[in-house]
Amino acid sequence: MKVNRKWIAALVIGAMVFGAGCSSSTEETSTESAAQTQEETTEEAAEEEVQEEVAENDTTSEEVAAENVTLEEGMLIMSTNATFPPYEYYDGDTIVGIDADVAAAIADKMGLTLQINDMEFDSALAAVQTGQADMVMAGVTVTPEREENMDFTNSYATGVQVVIVPEDSDITSIDDLQGKLIGVQQGTTGDIYCSDTPENGGYGEENVQKFSSGPLAVEALKNGQVDCVVIDNEPAKAYVEANPGLKILDTEFAVEDYAIGVAKGNDALLDALNNALEELESDGTLDKIIGEYIHE
Amino acid sequence: MTGEVMIEVKNLEKYYNGGKIKALDGISTTIHKGEVVVVIGPSGSGKSTFLRCLNLLEEPTGGQVIFEGVDITDEKVDINVHRQKMGMVFQHFNLFPHMTILKNMTIAPMKLQKKSEQEATELAMRLLKRVGLEDRANAYPAQLSGGQKQRIAIVRALCMQPEVMLFDEPTSALDPEMVGEVLEVMKQLAQENMTMVVVTHEMGFAKEVASRVMFLDSGKVVEDATPKEIFSHPKSDRLKSFLAKVL
Amino acid sequence: MSTVMLAISEKMAQWLSTTPSWLQNAPEGIQNIFYQLYQTWIMNDNWHYFTDGLKVTILATLGALVIGVVIGVLIAVIRSAHDSSRKKPPVALRILNALSKLYLTVVRGTPMIVQLLIMCFVVMVPRGQEELLRCATITFGLNSGAYVAEIIRSGIQSIDQGQMEAGRSLGFNYGQTMRYIIIPQAIKNILPALGNELITLLKETSVATVIGLNDLTKGAQIIVSTNYTTLVSYISLAAIYLVLVLALTKLLSIFERRMKNSDR
Numbered sequence: 001m002k003v004n005r006k007w008i009a010a011l012v013i014g015a016m017v018f019g020a021g022c023s024s025s026t027e028e029t030s031t032e033s034a035a036q037t038q039e040e041t042t043e044e045a046a047e048e049e050v051q052e053e054v055a056e057n058d059t060t061s062e063e064v065a066a067e068n069v070t071l072e073e074g075m076l077i078m079s080t081n082a083t084f085p086p087y088e089y090y091d092g093d094t095i096v097g098i099d100a101d102v103a104a105a106i107a108d109k110m111g112l113t114l115q116i117n118d119m120e121f122d123s124a125l126a127a128v129q130t131g132q133a134d135m136v137m138a139g140v141t142v143t144p145e146r147e148e149n150m151d152f153t154n155s156y157a158t159g160v161q162v163v164i165v166p167e168d169s170d171i172t173s174i175d176d177l178q179g180k181l182i183g184v185q186q187g188t189t190g191d192i193y194c195s196d197t198p199e200n201g202g203y204g205e206e207n208v209q210k211f212s213s214g215p216l217a218v219e220a221l222k223n224g225q226v227d228c229v230v231i232d233n234e235p236a237k238a239y240v241e242a243n244p245g246l247k248i249l250d251t252e253f254a255v256e257d258y259a260i261g262v263a264k265g266n267d268a269l270l271d272a273l274n275n276a277l278e279e280l281e282s283d284g285t286l287d288k289i290i291g292e293y294i295h296e
Numbered sequence: 297m298t299g300e301v302m303i304e305v306k307n308l309e310k311y312y313n314g315g316k317i318k319a320l321d322g323i324s325t326t327i328h329k330g331e332v333v334v335v336i337g338p339s340g341s342g343k344s345t346f347l348r349c350l351n352l353l354e355e356p357t358g359g360q361v362i363f364e365g366v367d368i369t370d371e372k373v374d375i376n377v378h379r380q381k382m383g384m385v386f387q388h389f390n391l392f393p394h395m396t397i398l399k400n401m402t403i404a405p406m407k408l409q410k411k412s413e414q415e416a417t418e419l420a421m422r423l424l425k426r427v428g429l430e431d432r433a434n435a436y437p438a439q440l441s442g443g444q445k446q447r448i449a450i451v452r453a454l455c456m457q458p459e460v461m462l463f464d465e466p467t468s469a470l471d472p473e474m475v476g477e478v479l480e481v482m483k484q485l486a487q488e489n490m491t492m493v494v495v496t497h498e499m500g501f502a503k504e505v506a507s508r509v510m511f512l513d514s515g516k517v518v519e520d521a522t523p524k525e526i527f528s529h530p531k532s533d534r535l536k537s538f539l540a541k542v543l
Numbered sequence: 544m545s546t547v548m549l550a551i552s553e554k555m556a557q558w559l560s561t562t563p564s565w566l567q568n569a570p571e572g573i574q575n576i577f578y579q580l581y582q583t584w585i586m587n588d589n590w591h592y593f594t595d596g597l598k599v600t601i602l603a604t605l606g607a608l609v610i611g612v613v614i615g616v617l618i619a620v621i622r623s624a625h626d627s628s629r630k631k632p633p634v635a636l637r638i639l640n641a642l643s644k645l646y647l648t649v650v651r652g653t654p655m656i657v658q659l660l661i662m663c664f665v666v667m668v669p670r671g672q673e674e675l676l677r678c679a680t681i682t683f684g685l686n687s688g689a690y691v692a693e694i695i696r697s698g699i700q701s702i703d704q705g706q707m708e709a710g711r712s713l714g715f716n717y718g719q720t721m722r723y724i725i726i727p728q729a730i731k732n733i734l735p736a737l738g739n740e741l742i743t744l745l746k747e748t749s750v751a752t753v754i755g756l757n758d759l760t761k762g763a764q765i766i767v768s769t770n771y772t773t774l775v776s777y778i779s780l781a782a783i784y785l786v787l788v789l790a791l792t793k794l795l796s797i798f799e800r801r802m803k804n805s806d807r
Contacts, residue, residue: 122764126773148554149771181671183755187768195765206672209755210765216664216753223668353708380714390709394727403723404713456713 069268070134076112078103079133081121083213085238086293087139087157087258088116099137101289102156102280109276120212122187125150128263135273139232141189141256150264153273155257156286160233161190163249164221164240171228173251177203183217183226186210189256190230218243234294299329302364302460302491303350309358310345310515319345320356321515327460332492334502334523337512338538343495346512347464350493351375351382364459380408383453387465389445391437397424397448398433401455409456416455423451427481443474447481454485461485463494499542503527511535579775589766593783596762599672603680603748603758608741610684615691618643620721622692623699627717643692650689656750658682663754672757679751679758687744694740698733699725731802738795742788749784759783 070076080099082088088097095116107114117124117133125140127133128150139159142152165171171180177194182203184191191210196202209226211217217229218239230253231239240246260277262269280286303326310320319342327333335343348354350361352368352375360369368378392400401423402416411419424430427447437445446466453461463482467475479501486492486505496502502509502523509526511519513534519526527543530536555578559567566577584590625632625640632640650658662682663669669678702725710720749760757765763780767773 122768125771126767129771129773145769146771186752186761186764192769209672209675210757210761211755212753216755219664220668220755223664225663225668225670351712353712376711376714376716379712382712384709384712386705386709386712388703388705390703390705392706392709392724392728394731404715407719407723408714453713 069266069272070112071131074113075115076103076107076110076135077115077117077133079117079119079124079127079136080138081124081213082116082118083215084139084232084235086234087232088137089238098157098290098293099139101292102286103135103137105280105285105289106273106276109279110272121185125187125261128261131263134262134269136261139235139258140261142259143189143192145192146261150261151266151270152259152261153270154277155259156277156281157258157290159189159256159258161193161230161253161256162233162236163251163253164218164229164231164236164246165227165249166221167245167247169227171249173249174253177228180207180227181225182208183220183229184208184210185214185217185231186212188231189254190232193254194230214239218246221246299331301326302329302331303327303493304362305350305359306362307359308346308349308356308361310342310349310354311357318515320349320359322359323512323515323517324359325510325517325520327491327493329459329491330489330507332486332494332505332507333510334506334508335493335495335510335512336497336499336502336538337518341512342515343512344464345515347462347493347495350462351379351384353384380404380456381459383456383458383461385446385449385453385461385463385466387468389437389442389449389469391445391449391452393437396434396436397429397440400437400448401452404452405455420451420455423454426484427451441474442470443477446470446474446478450478450481450485460491460493463492463496465495465497467496467498497542499527499539511538513538576775579770579772582770583766583772583775583779586770589770592762592765593759593779596757596759597783599676599757600745600748600759603676603683603751603756604741604745606680607683607687607744607748610681611687611691611740611744612737614684614688615695618646618688618692619695619699622696623721624717647689647692650686655683655686655747656753658686659750659754669754675751675754675756679748679754679756683744683748683751686747687740690740690743691737694736695729695733698729698736701732702728734802735795735799738791738798741795742791745787745791746784 078099080088080095082090082095082097084097086097087099088095090096095118100116103116104114117127119127121138124133124136124138125146128136136150140146140152141159142155146152163171163174163177171177180203182194184194187210191208193201194203195205195208195210198204209217209220211220214229214231214235217226217231220226221229222243222245229236233248233252236248240248260273262273277286305323305325305327308320308323309318311318321342323342323346325333335346337343345354349356350363352361356369360367362368363378363382366373366378368375391397392403395403398417398420401420402411402413405411405416405419406413421430421433424433427450429444429447429451432440432444432448437448440448450461450466466482467478470478475498479498482492482494482501483505494501494506504523506523509519509521509523510517511526511532511534518532519530519535526535527539530539555574558578558581559574562577566574569577582589584593621636621639621643625636659679659682662685663675663678667674667678667681669675699721706724706728707720710724711717715723748758751758752761752764755761760780763776767776770776
């Protein structure tokens with residue numbers, strides 16, 4: 001059984017890599033207002049996406065009774081985009097990382113079984129709106145536009161947006177970005193900030209090239225297809241480590257808070273998640289998980 | 297026989313499947329200018345293959361076809377030049393459906409013999425008048441009956457002013473009532489001393505028009521004689537039984 | 544958190560106050576859909592993502608079709624000439640034929656998106672939208688060429704063998720018979736299939752989003768990633784593609800009818 005699952009997962013991952021460009025269009029089947037509903041069945045979604053069971057159902061968990069605040073009884077379905085080390089990435093067939101571990105700890109607290117569905121970043125955000133996932137954890141930064149369409153928990157981690165450049169680049173600080181070709185991951189805050197008009201502190205749509213994943217943006221940087229990549233600090237470190245000849249600028253591009261996104265108006269789940277987060281913070285679990293992945 | 301040699305066939309062979317099937321098994325004959333040779337035989341006897349080898353639509357496996365003194369089976373020979381002088385009429389007409397009747401007839405003379413459009417059209421109209429279809433010059437093949445199509449196919453070949461005409465079962469695909477009009481055109485041609493090689497099942501035509509009848513069976517010439525001898529005094533048993541079936 | 548929620552409601556309420564009264568009295572679900580439509584198309588002039596993307600999509604599609612037809616005709620002629628050769632084909636033709644076969648095998652045997660990733664990140668390494676468009680167009684053209692070649696080849700093969708024999712028996716050589724007799728007839732069979740290829744191409748160009756080309760699909764993705772109006776943005780996107788495809792289908796059927804009529 002377990003083996004079969006792994007094979008199916010591997011096949012689906014393969015299919016998703018090939019179909020990456022179109023996979024985000026699978027969400028349009030919903031016929032109701034996407035931002036409001038969450039009663040859509042998750043069956044199709046669950047079948048289509050990679051399924052990873054990270055936490056076992058632990059009924060001995062103390063408080064925070066999960067009185068059916070999730071889509072499927074006893075399950076906590078999380079959508080993510082597992083190309084974002086160290087927050088979420090594949091270790092073999094398993095999605096690991098800060099977000100995955102925090103989610104597992106939350107599920108533990110709530111007495112639920114965690115299921116992680118991997119998809120593109122845009123789709124991961126959309127999945128909670130269309131009722132395909134209970135929550136999105138993908139290094140999501142809270143922005144006013146996002147808040148308009150979904151609700152966010154309190155922040156559980158701090159992200160820093162940095163600039164990756166080639167070692168011999170003439171870009172030495174973020175002041176040099178004007179007029180350069182900037183690579184970003186489609187839909188990330190780096191994308192949103194950079195694509196904004198110069199009056200609003202961005203660099204203009206025409207100077208930003210949007211890739212479907214961080215590694216592709218870094219690949220383009222190596223090829224000289226873009227001059228720099230603006231991306232979250234932690235994955236940036238991992239990319240630079242894996243690709244000699246790249247460096248991270250000392251000046252930070254932006255500092256922001258990561259939070260868990262849920263469907264708009266789902267206050268019960270939001271409260272449950274916030275309570276769980278609070279506990280994890282006070283008992284030191286949160287710091288412990290982050291410390292496991294980020295060594296200063 | 298009258299006249300000079302038009303086509304000389306020497307030991308013509310056509311094998312399929314690496315020699316397992318012998319469609320033509322060593323055929324030799326001489327066709328003189330002005331002769332009307334009718335080839336008869338049971339189906340599968342190789343008569344169509346023989347005809348198609350004469351202008352190399354079918355590549356012979358062995359032997360020679362010498363047309364007007366030139367061995368056209370020689371690879372160095374430009375077969376396209378010689379085919380211009382050998383008109384061919386097919387069982388299924390093979391008119392060009394995307395062209396008018398006139399265009400069907402003029403395209404080859406214009407492109408290959410560099411005739412002017414006027415010259416080619418005049419010749420075509422003259423020929424059309426002869427077969428009584430001049431009013432259909434601007435029609436498309438799909439608008440014609442089978443008999444009309446075959447008459448057009450004959451005059452299309454004649455537009456190239458060939459030295460010899462090859463007929464591959466020209467009436468086999470026709471409704472019975474249309475056979476006559478096509479045979480009539482062929483008879484006229486014979487009377488004008490056109491050299492003709494005709495593969496057909498029309499025994500009446502063979503009796504009446506042929507100067508010589510070749511009976512083929514299993515890729516071999518079994519009998520080759522005047523129509524009178526063939527039909528009145530068949531020698532071989534195979535020809536006798538064939539005639540018994542078709543007459 | 545509640546203050547934020549209020550601010551948003553205000554934003555939507557503010558928008559609602561500018562709308563006709565029937566919408567203001569409509570159920571919340573309807574209002575939401577209309578608000579999403581507003582966010583998708585009107586707010587921040589978002590429609591320009593669709594129009595700009597549409598331009599890129601159409602350019603890539605037409606460019607690819609032209610490249611595809613040129614390659615397709617070349618390959619089809621090489622393959623047909625090789626296969627119908629009476630004697631052993633000359634060395635040059637045999638080499639060209641082998642290369643054509645290799646090309647057909649590789650292009651048809653690998654996914655479009657993989658070809659695109661390789662062309663973009665290994666072969667051409669384009670910089671900026673203009674070069675990206677060129678890279679995508681060439682890749683789609685190379686891909687389409689393989690399919691067009693087979694369309695043309697099967698169009699040629701669909702013509703009765705008797706037509707070739709009739710042409711040859713009149714004294715036309717192989718090339719002349721192709722040119723005057725086979726190709727003009729084959730085109731009638733080829734054009735509808737070529738039309739389908741154009742429609743396939745139009746839809747398939749959407750995979751160029753993976754290399755960062757700002758095409759029509761990317762336009763919708765950008766709107767989604769700024770507004771999170773998933774439902775309306777993607778349905779709008781689908782509607783635009785659908786309208787394009789329907790218009791093309793209509794054009795093609797008119798064209799086909801004309802072709803047929805010219806025969807009678």
